[in-house]
Amino acid sequence: MFAPVILDLATCESLARRIALANNAAFLWRKLGESPTIAHWATKVDGSDLLSALADVLSREVLSEDDQTLAIALVVALLLQNRHNAARIGNLKGIERVYWARHLLALVGVRGVSTLVESVSAGAQLARADRQTDSATTLIIVPAD
Amino acid sequence: MNRAKGQDILCDTADGRPVPNSQATSISHPLAARALEDAVKLPARLRVRAHPRYNCHGLTFASRRTAVLADTDVQQILDDDRYTVVADKRDVLPGDVAIYFTNDGGIDHSAIVATIPSSPTWIPFVVSKWGVIGPEVYHLATDCPDYAVGRIQYYRCSPR
Numbered sequence: 001m002f003a004p005v006i007l008d009l010a011t012c013e014s015l016a017r018r019i020a021l022a023n024n025a026a027f028l029w030r031k032l033g034e035s036p037t038i039a040h041w042a043t044k045v046d047g048s049d050l051l052s053a054l055a056d057v058l059s060r061e062v063l064s065e066d067d068q069t070l071a072i073a074l075v076v077a078l079l080l081q082n083r084h085n086a087a088r089i090g091n092l093k094g095i096e097r098v099y100w101a102r103h104l105l106a107l108v109g110v111r112g113v114s115t116l117v118e119s120v121s122a123g124a125q126l127a128r129a130d131r132q133t134d135s136a137t138t139l140i141i142v143p144a145d
Numbered sequence: 146m147n148r149a150k151g152q153d154i155l156c157d158t159a160d161g162r163p164v165p166n167s168q169a170t171s172i173s174h175p176l177a178a179r180a181l182e183d184a185v186k187l188p189a190r191l192r193v194r195a196h197p198r199y200n201c202h203g204l205t206f207a208s209r210r211t212a213v214l215a216d217t218d219v220q221q222i223l224d225d226d227r228y229t230v231v232a233d234k235r236d237v238l239p240g241d242v243a244i245y246f247t248n249d250g251g252i253d254h255s256a257i258v259a260t261i262p263s264s265p266t267w268i269p270f271v272v273s274k275w276g277v278i279g280p281e282v283y284h285l286a287t288d289c290p291d292y293a294v295g296r297i298q299y300y301r302c303s304p305r
Contacts, residue, residue: 013177016174016176016177017177017180017181017290017291018291019173019174019177019276020174020177020178020180020181020195020275020276020278020279021181021275021276021279021290021291021292022276022277023200023201023202023212023214023253023254023255023274023276023277024200024202024214024215024216024252025214026216026251026252026253027253027254030247030251031291063173065173065174065175065176065177068173068174069174098173099169099173099277103167103214
C-alpha cells in the first residue's frame with residue numbers, strides 16, 4: 001500500500017488561488033491542467049493510487065482549505081488521466097462536499113477523450129513555463145508497514 | 146413556479162428559457178479568497194468582500210443573486226436578451242458588459258462596464274466578481290488576475 005499523494009505548501013497555495021478565482025469549471029479545468037504537479041500525477045501515478053488518495057481526503061470529518069485543494073487537484077488529475085474515472089469519482093462517499101467536483105464531472109461529461117489528451121499535452125507544455133509558481137511534485141511513496 | 150433542472154433559484158432569459166444556476170453556501174478557500182481581496186490595489190477598489198453567493202456571470206446577468214456557471218448559458222443569455230456587440234471600444238458606455246473570451250472561444254469572465262473609456266487605451270473600468278468565492282472589485286477591465294484579458298468583447302443589451 002502506498003502513502004498518500006500530497007501537495008507542498010507553495011503548490012497548494014498556487015492551486016488554491018486558481019480555485020478561488022474560478023468562475024466556472026472550464027476555468028478550473030484549464031488552470032489546474034496547467035499545473036505541472038497535476039500533469040505529473042495524471043501521467044505518472046496509477047489511477048487507483050490517486051483514487052485512494054481522494055477517498056482518504058474525503059474521509060476526513062472536516063475538510064480544511066488544503067484538503068479541498070488537494071481533493072480538487074486529484075479530481076482534475078483523475079479526469080485528465082481518463083475521463084471514465086468520472087463514474088468512480090462520482091461514487092466516492094463525501095464527494096458532494098467538494099463544490100467544484102460535480103461541476104468538473106459535468107464538464108468532462110460533455111467533452112471527448114481527445115480534448116483530455118490535448119489538455120494533458122498542453123499542461124505538460126505549460127508546465128515547463130510554470131515552474132516559478134507551481135513547484136515540483138511532492139509524491140511520497142513508502143512501503144506498507 | 147417550479148425550478149428547472151440545475152436551478153438553485155428561478156432565473157429565466159428574456160425569452161423565458163430557464164438559466165441553470167448555483168448558489169454556493171460556504172467559502173471553501175477562505176485564505177485564498179482573502180488573498181484575492183488583499184491583491185486589490187489602487188486604482189482598483191474592493192467593492193464587496195469575498196462571499197459565495199454569485200460569480201462574475203451572476204453579477205453581470207443574474208442581478209447578483211446566484212452563480213451562472215456554463216459558457217453555453219451565458220451565450221444563451223446574450224442571444225435571448227438581445228445583446229449586441231459594441232464593435233468600437235470608443236463607443237463603450239457604462240452599463241455595457243464585458244465578456245472575456247479565451248483563445249479557444251470559451252468564456253473566462255464577465256463584468257459590467259462602469260466608466261466611459263478614454264484615450265489612448267480606451268479601456269473602461271468595470272465591476273466584476275473574482276470567482277465564485279472571491280470578492281467583487283471595481284477595476285480596469287484589463288487589470289484582473291489570471292483571466293483572459295487579451296480578447297475582451299463588449300456587449301450592449303438592445304431589445305427591439
